[in-house]
Amino acid sequence: MxxxxxxxxxxxxxxxxxxxxxxxxxxxxxxxxxxxxxxxxxxxxxxxxxxxxxxxxxxxxxxxxxxxxxxNPDYVPYISPEEEVKELKKRLEATEDTLLQLLLMQT
Incomplete structure (x- = not known):
């Protein structure tokens, strides 16, 4: 090899x-x-x-x-654009849920 x-x-x-x-x-x-x-x-x-x-x-x-x-200490695994979009959507939904909870706590 x-x-x-x-x-x-x-x-x-x-x-x-x-x-x-x-x-x-x-x-x-x-x-x-x-x-x-x-x-x-x-x-x-x-x-x-x-x-x-x-x-x-x-x-x-x-x-x-x-x-x-x-x-390699600098290695970052490849993430396909599709997988990255899925992960970002999950994070966005979690952020929106947190913001909504904060808004509801203020009222």
Whole structure:
């Protein structure tokens, strides 16, 4: 298994079972069909012999040569716009209920 990460900060951007280097185009291709050409010089990859955590997703982990994979302290999980709208509607309803209760207490 390979991990693909940014050289500058170790941010893991993907995993692959195999990586094929494309020297002619200065990039590499993964078995999953991901192709890295533009900016590939800013990326690196390492073969990992130990089992990767099941929750390895883009941005959640950093790769450090001395420590291996570590959780990215700045990671924020992706929330789809639909889920975010649902959550905001719930919060708005709760706020409206609280305001209504406050108004009723004043009368």
């Amino acid at each position: 390979y991990i693909i990460f940014r050289k500058k900060d170790g941010l893991v951007i993907g995993t692959a079972q195999q990586i094929e280097v494309d020297i002619e185009n200065n990039g590499f291709v993964t078995d999953g069909g991901l192709v890295f050409y533009a900016g590939a010089s800013e990326l690196d990859y390492r073969e990992i012999t130990e089992e990767l955590p099941a929750d390895v997703t883009t941005g959640k982990y950093l790769y450090q040569i001395e420590n291996g994979l570590v959780i």
